[in-house]
Amino acid sequence: MAKFSIRRLFDVRDMTSGSPMACIAQFSVPLLIGNLAQQLYSTVDSIVVGQYVGDGALAAVGASNPVINLLLVLFIGISTGAGIMVSQYFGAKQREQLSMTVGNCMTLTLLSSLVITVLGVVITRPLMGLLNTPEEIFDMACDYMVIIFLGNVGTSYYNIVSGILRGLGDSFTPLVFLLVACGLNIVLDLYFVAVLGMGVAGAAWATIISQIISAILCILRLWRMKDIISIDRKTLRLHGFYALQLARLGLPSGITQGIFSLAMIVVQSLTNSMGTAVIACTTVVMRVSRLTQDAVVDAGEDLSMEVNIEGVSPASYQWYFEGAPIAGANQRVYNIVNTLNISIVLSDNVSFYT
Numbered sequence: 001m002a003k004f005s006i007r008r009l010f011d012v013r014d015m016t017s018g019s020p021m022a023c024i025a026q027f028s029v030p031l032l033i034g035n036l037a038q039q040l041y042s043t044v045d046s047i048v049v050g051q052y053v054g055d056g057a058l059a060a061v062g063a064s065n066p067v068i069n070l071l072l073v074l075f076i077g078i079s080t081g082a083g084i085m086v087s088q089y090f091g092a093k094q095r096e097q098l099s100m101t102v103g104n105c106m107t108l109t110l111l112s113s114l115v116i117t118v119l120g121v122v123i124t125r126p127l128m129g130l131l132n133t134p135e136e137i138f139d140m141a142c143d144y145m146v147i148i149f150l151g152n153v154g155t156s157y158y159n160i161v162s163g164i165l166r167g168l169g170d171s172f173t174p175l176v177f178l179l180v181a182c183g184l185n186i187v188l189d190l191y192f193v194a195v196l197g198m199g200v201a202g203a204a205w206a207t208i209i210s211q212i213i214s215a216i217l218c219i220l221r222l223w224r225m226k227d228i229i230s231i232d233r234k235t236l237r238l239h240g241f242y243a244l245q246l247a248r249l250g251l252p253s254g255i256t257q258g259i260f261s262l263a264m265i266v267v268q269s270l271t272n273s274m275g276t277a278v279i280a281c282t283t284v285v286m287r288v289s290r291l292t293q294d295a296v297v298d299a300g301e302d303l304s305m306e307v308n309i310e311g312v313s314p315a316s317y318q319w320y321f322e323g324a325p326i327a328g329a330n331q332r333v334y335n336i337v338n339t340l341n342i343s344i345v346l347s348d349n350v351s352f353y354t
Helices: 020-038 040-052 055-071 073-091 095-130 135-150 152-167 172-195 199-223 240-272 276-307 314-353
Strands: none
Touching: 040 055, 040 172, 040 199, 040 276, 055 073, 055 095, 055 135, 055 199, 055 240, 055 276, 073 095, 073 152, 073 240, 095 135, 095 152, 095 240, 135 152, 135 199, 135 276, 152 172, 152 199, 172 199, 240 276
């Protein structure tokens, strides 16, 4: 029997060899936990401001999130394209192409972050006005959004680099870093909001600080994987082929999420016209719902990397035919379990928010 080692949990994993069931279980369990933890950022913000500031602050955080999500769909596209390309080149053991893909992802993420930061800060107040944001929460919502946009580099790099690590078969390391960041976010939320009285701005600062730290930890982890990839000036320089491939593979996912985000903005505009109390109520329901529903959607997208073997050796195709149905079964189990959880979470935890 192989001796258990904690260190092995942090190793990259070749998903095209070994037992499909064992590989998928080891990969998907940390992934599902991580997707649930990812939702805690906005959920904790909402709970803390609702408890220590009031329903107006809760409504301000809720009114800002559809706009934030719309402007961040660009990173969803980059992350999706990166995960596909990294898993393909890693499975095919093509080190140079893998390194170029990772390097181009890092550069594109930086450039995209700068664009989103500038755009987000500039359009925040005009856009929130167009969305019929009530006057009593307008300034709070704008302050929250501007701070989130100023720190979006942390959010984007964590999502991109954690996607790269998962493409390399390591879903455990991003989970550990995310749990550390979630714990820090809770502590900072309570300190900034409850102790210092910074209101929704304190919740926003807590979020971006914790996300920046998780991003730094992921980048350091990736930087140390010199036996698998090379990150230097050559790989960081944008290359037309890799940039276009990332766009081609990620664009469908980005457009899909963008359509959903636009729909949510329309819904938010209608909700805003009904007043602060309705916004706060809607925010609570959406936060609780996302704890389960979004985790399943994200898990479904990430599990696709487990059976993405384009470009790998013919010997691995048998793994594909065995592994694809198992991954699909995992997704159906997630759907059933989380659908049952929605009613339980809604009934037991709504009072936490106010």
